[in-house]
Amino acid sequence: MRTKVKYAVINRHRNEYAVSVMCKFFEVSRSGYYDFVSRIGKAERDAELAKKIQECQDRTDKTYGYRRVWKWLKDKNIERNPKTVLRVMKKYGLLSEIRRRRKWINLGQQVHKYKNLLNRQFRTDRPNTKWVTDISYVHTKEGVLYLSIIRDLYDNSIVAYKTASRQTVNLVLDTIRLAMKKEKKRVAAELQL
Incomplete structure (x- = not known):
């Protein structure tokens, strides 16, 4: 059990049992408990700094690490130790999102060989x-969006396209079906004229 939780339990039951007995039972110091009680109701000391860090992260789309945030704060005349900035960012969940390069791997040998x-x-x-x-990969804030297109080489026009959040065989097949459906409609319209 965390020390803060122990102090909270002691504080809740302080009228029923002696504080010193509960401190011995939970193996915490009395001075630590009284320090905890003195801080109850007071504003969090890091809250103001956390607000400024949140402002920085909102402006930069959560791409700044603690060093760049520290420099940003320094430019705003807010002098703090870089490790303090890191601690506050961890405490309030303001750490930047690490974007790792995706390693594209070959998913095995090609099973079917088609004539060119x-x-x-x-x-x-x-x-x-x-x-x-072709299938294109569009990187968005929510993740990768897969765009499957069919292009006519006569005039480079897009015959059909489909998007999906996952790259599956159905994405390609749906694109082909859509292209065939559009082509059938076009031919039917020409025959009616």
């Missing part, structure tokens, strides 16, 4: 004869 139908011939003289597809 385009053979680097990326030009075409008619629409909808050559489509290409």
Whole structure:
């Protein structure tokens, strides 16, 4: 049990039992208990510094570590020890979010080998004869967003696109289905004319 919790229990039961007996039972010092009691109701000493650090982190989208926050505070004429800034940031949960570089790994050998139908011939003289597809990774605050697109090589127009929070086979298949559906609608509209 943490010392602060022990002091709180002693304080709650101070009218029922002797403080010295409870301090012996919980193996804490009486002076520590009375120091705890003297601080009850007083404003947290780090609260003002935490507000300033919070302001800094809000402005910088929580990207500053404690050293940069310390320099930012110093520029605002708030002189504190860098280790104090680190302690307060830990205490109030204001540490920066560490963004690690993602290591892209090959998930194994390619199972299917397909014939190269385009053979680097990326030009075409008619629409909808050559489509290409790709998946792009868009980094956002919530994580990675996967964008699957199908492009017509005739005029480089986007035939269809889909987004998802996970990269799955269904993302690609849904994009293909959407492209086919749009193409069927276009052909049907042309036939009605």
